[in-house]
Amino acid sequence: MxxxxxxxxxxxxxxxxxxxxxxxxxxxxxxxxxxxxxxxxxxxxxxxxxxxxxxxxxxxxxxxxxxxxxxxxxxxxxxxxxxxxxxxxxxxxxxxxxxxxxxxxxxxxxxxxxxxxxxxxxxxxINTGISPGLTNLIAGELASKFESLDIIKIRIFEDQRPPGTIWSWSPKVLFSDILSPPLIYEKGKFKFREPFDEPEYYSYPEPIGRRKAYLVYGDEVSTLPRFLKVKNVNLKSAGSDIEFLMALYNMGLLSENSLKINGVNVSPYEILLKITKRVASIKEIIQKVKEGVLEEATFGLVVETSGKIQGERKTLRGYLIFPSIKELIRIAPGSTHVSYPTALIAGIMAKFIKKIQSLEQGVFAPEALPKVIRRKIFSELKKEGLNVALEELTRQKAIPIRIL
Structure with missing residues (x-):
């Protein structure tokens, strides 16, 4: 090909x-x-x-x-x-x-x-990275198990120590996403909220644990209700990356309102874009990790779904915690906790494009992929040492569910 x-x-x-x-x-x-x-x-x-x-x-x-x-x-x-x-x-x-x-x-x-x-x-x-991308794929797998689906919750976790050491993505794109009002799908309608609205403590899988998550904009919310029968969808994020961006937002440094400085009109946002360091190069990332400037960085995602299965209300979730940046020095030196998994997911999906084409044509997001393709992608991830875990959440414990 x-x-x-x-x-x-x-x-x-x-x-x-x-x-x-x-x-x-x-x-x-x-x-x-x-x-x-x-x-x-x-x-x-x-x-x-x-x-x-x-x-x-x-x-x-x-x-x-x-x-x-x-x-x-x-x-x-x-x-x-x-x-x-x-x-x-x-x-x-x-x-x-x-x-x-x-x-x-x-x-x-x-x-x-x-x-x-x-x-x-x-x-x-479309939308074939980690979030959006793998989140959509997991949502599609979980949704297939329900007779009726009430809600899809996407919970992202991005963390690095010390906070703000590297940009996981283009600063301009990150700032744009943060400034965008979070999109939610509620009772069958799209609605907007304020950035970082509706904070909650969410119990992520170990070793992350209970962390405070905030509403942020996510592309998944724009596609999931179009391809899956669901009443409510929202996306929240936790970890030092989102808290660092929230601090910039709360300090007014992402404001586009102009200020007059020495006779020149300029916004805090324009200044921030000018002085912000670019995304670190491969060599710079390797150096920062080896020298201990960047102690650790982690990305994880959870998709939680609730609805009815055989007439009973059930909650299922799927999750994956990707290799930390210290592990990535061995696997893919110079990649980040975001760039490597994004490339990996996109690459695996691309491998099956001809097979997808033989089954279905048109434009769609990963949640709409046929079951046979979903399973092939999960299988490829497993070969790469990344096992998407599915489980049923009960009051007493989490019960594992097999995908393959």
């Missing part, structure tokens, strides 16, 4: 690396940064890999890159989802991305093209 990967930054690099190590795919990797491309060439100089320096504003070059592949993956920015989708449609190329742009924060723009994808006989698999 031929694949084009647009964007080889923190996630795209490890996505290309996954394809090189775990598949026989021919890969075109494209980025505007020579540094990013050189880094990939240093890792693997192979005939299966070609590197392309491009600007996403150059439609002609993008089209040449995409037109003869089987799958194009946007691992750059959701802002170019539409552009990549339209080129993919023109040449009947399967499409995949990591997140939605969501101009109105409710309607994923990719879904607008679903009928065109069906007519072309191709697949648009």
């Amino acid at each position: 031929k694949i084009a990967v647009i964007g080889v930054g923190a996630v795209g690099f490890f996505l290309c690396r996954y394809f090189l190590e775990k598949t026989d795919f021919t890969i075109k990797c494209a980025d505007k940064s020579i540094r990013n491309l050189r880094r990939l060439k240093e890792f693997a100089d192979t005939k299966r890999l070609t590197l392309h320096r491009i600007s996403v504003n150059d439609n002609s070059t993008l089209e040449k890159l995409i037109k003869d592949v089987d799958l194009v993956i946007n691992s750059a920015t959701p802002a170019i989802n539409r552009k990549i989708i339209e080129i993919a449609l023109k040449h009947a190329v399967n499409y995949q991305d990591l997140a939605s742009n969501l101009e109105d924060l409710i309607n994923p723009e990719q879904l607008e093209y679903s009928q065109e994808f069906k007519r072309k006989g191709i697949v648009g698999l």
